[in-house]
Amino acid sequence: MPEFLLEVGTEELPALDAPALAEALGRSLADSLPAERLPFERLEVLWTPRRLAVLIKGLPGRQEDLVEEVRGPAVAVGLDDNGNPTQAALGFLRKYGASPEDLKRKRVGDKEYLFLEVRTQGRPAGEVLREIVPQAIRSLPCRKTMRWDSSGVAFLRPIRWLVCLLDGEVIPVRYGNLVADRVTRGHRFFGPKEIPLESPGEYRERLREGRVIADPKERAGMIEEAAREVEKGHGVRALWTEELLGILVGSLEWPAPVLGEFPAEFLDLPAPVIAAVLHEEGKFIPFAKDGEPAPVFLGFRDGKEDEKGYVRQGFERVVKARLRDARFFFENDLKKPLPERVEDLKGIVHEARLGTVWDRVQRIHHIAMKAAEALGLSEGERRHLDRAALLCKADLTTEMVKEFPELEGVMGGIYARKAGEPEEVARAIEEHLLPRTRGDELPSTAVGTVLSLAEKLDAVMGAFAIGEIPTGSRDPYGIRRAANALVHLVLGKPLVLDLFRLVDEAVGLYPEVPGGKGPEEVKRFLLDRLRHALRDELDYDVVEAVLAVPRGDFHGLKGRALALARLREEDRRALEDLATAFGRLKNIAGKHGRMEFDPALFREEAEEALWRTYLEVKSLLEEAMAKRDFPEALAHLRRLVGPVNRYFDEVFVMHEDERIRENRLSFLRSVMELFLEIGDLSRLMI
Secondary structure, eight states, rough: OOEEEEEESSSSTTTTTTHHHHHHHHHHHHHHHTTTTOOSSEEEEEETTTTEEEEESSSSBBBBOOEEEEEEEEEHBBTTTEEEEHHHHHHHHHHHHHOGGGEEEEEEEEEEEEEEEEEEEEBBHHHHHHHHHHHHHTTTTOOSSSSSSSOOOOOOSOOEEEEETTTTTEEEOEEETEEBBBBBBTTTTTTTTTTEEGGGGGGHHHHTTTTTTOOOHHHHHHHHHHHHHHHHHHHHOOOOHHHHHHHOOOOOOOOEEEEEEEEEEEESSSSHHHHHHHHHOOOOEEEEETTTEEEEEEEESEEEEEEEETHHHHHHHHHHHHHHHHHHHHHHHSSSSSHHHHHGGGGGGGTTTEEEEEHHHHHHHHHHHHHHHTTTTTTHHHHHHHHHHHHHHGGGGGGHHHHHHGTTTHHHHHHHHTTOHHHHHHHHHHHOOOEEEEEOOOOHHHHHHHHHHHHHHHHHHHHHHHTOOOOSOOOOOHHHHHHHHHHHHHHHHOSOOOOOOOOOOOGGGGGOOOOOOOOOHHHHHHHHHHHHHHHHOOOOOHHHHHSSOOOOOOOHHHHHHHHHHHHHHHOOHHHHHHHHHHHHHHHHHHOOOOOOOOGGGOSSHHHHHHHHHHHHHHHHHHHHTTTTTHHHHHHHHHTTTHHHHHHHHHHOOOOOSHHHHOOOOHHHHHHHHHHHHTOOOOGGGG
């Protein structure tokens, strides 16, 4: 079956944007091809800083024929008394080029209609690709765009060439002023300007001849292997970050390693400072030996080995100069102790509508102390938290953090120790921004954890208070990232507290701004972030069942979901029985508002039986929930299934006597509330 290649050649893309754009291009084609009746066997996404490519194998040469059953006029209108077609039926036949013999009669509801089986011939794949490829390119999500010629098309960077091949045939896709052909391009400086392709299958190897590694996984492997060679040769350990590897892979088409050294005199600088200098602009990999910085680093030249050492010398000059700058910043910062810098925060605007950084520190402090109370921190821990909250943003006034913003918090911890603050305070300041990313480590101390929670919750609530709500394409304050980190922190530690209560207690700290959103919107947003986190590991319907009853205890919500998932795995029938019983309760009592009932009004044995079981289960359920033993809670709820089903089989709920009817509805609503301690089980797919 044919192979297909699409390559979009561009000016250099930002390192961390290229993979997202390439994946989006692949997803667009993966969705649109089957929709156009062009199924395929395998789709592969490749990319470099100068190209986005999709390779598809097993694509048919033409669309599958489309067979549709089309409904025409009713038989009473389309056929006369003798069964011959009327003008209505003949018009229907002419529209589809069919004859009377092709007509079929089928009943739909209470009427009988005439039908035709209409076959639409599939078009050649090349024709379809000419239509969907421009749409796929146009749909790519860019955080900002630019125009570069008279065509009016816009993209993150100028598009310079297009390759579109179906086996050996060029599909002349037009996009803006460009028309696709079979010619790709090698490395900008060390490869041939033009590389003609005979077929999609030779794409990788022809690019390799042109000093381009098209597969990002292969480039990542080359970078990691180069780092391992340094580790073995020098007895050191590479200090990787996910972002650093991503930047290196996204900025190189042919990684050529360059090993450099810096003077040992700079090793007395704090290790994070040395790492920040080397990470700057994603250029260099730092190394450590026995837990301390090592005076070697690994950089990369793009496209050709550094045979004469000129690149190494240039790298070393740059690193030495930046380390010298860092030493100056560090020594200068130490002249003013961290506690003395707090007053300066009153002169730094955090956000015009939210006030200064000092105002933010006050909010963080308030939220942190409320969270400490909820989590039961000791008196000593609260004392350290009080001090750490006051100092946590003071390092924003330092030269080091102004030069290296990624060192916020880290330098605060270092400067706090230099100022003689307790280790617990310094560690909390150091950890108050963790986790920064999903793969980042969590705070190691209780004080650092609570301070981190307060910092992230303030970021979210502050943005909502001024109406800066994240959208699909816009999140300038990084609120989605802060909320994701908050959820990760709560689930990862884990923290047993009511986030919603914390939100309500902090509402008064924020100004009322036109267009601002209140606490309910904040809660919905946080719950949505939790939804995304849980869906990564649990079935969609299980997550929806639990989140249908909103609670601020996120760790408890996850526990409920895990208990449902475990029951589904161990005894699927039992979970289905629970969901069915709950569904019967919800259908009849779900909209009933009252739960006060009088057992003296019960008339049937089935009512008495359910009431007795209800009382037993209610008591046991309360004990299980107090222990946060959600599997045990589900086990108790299962005892209600039989009595509930018997109740609906034997008791007529909508009794003619209003008192009895209302009493029965209130009782069933009370029974239903026991199930809702876990969630809305009607959301489960059974």
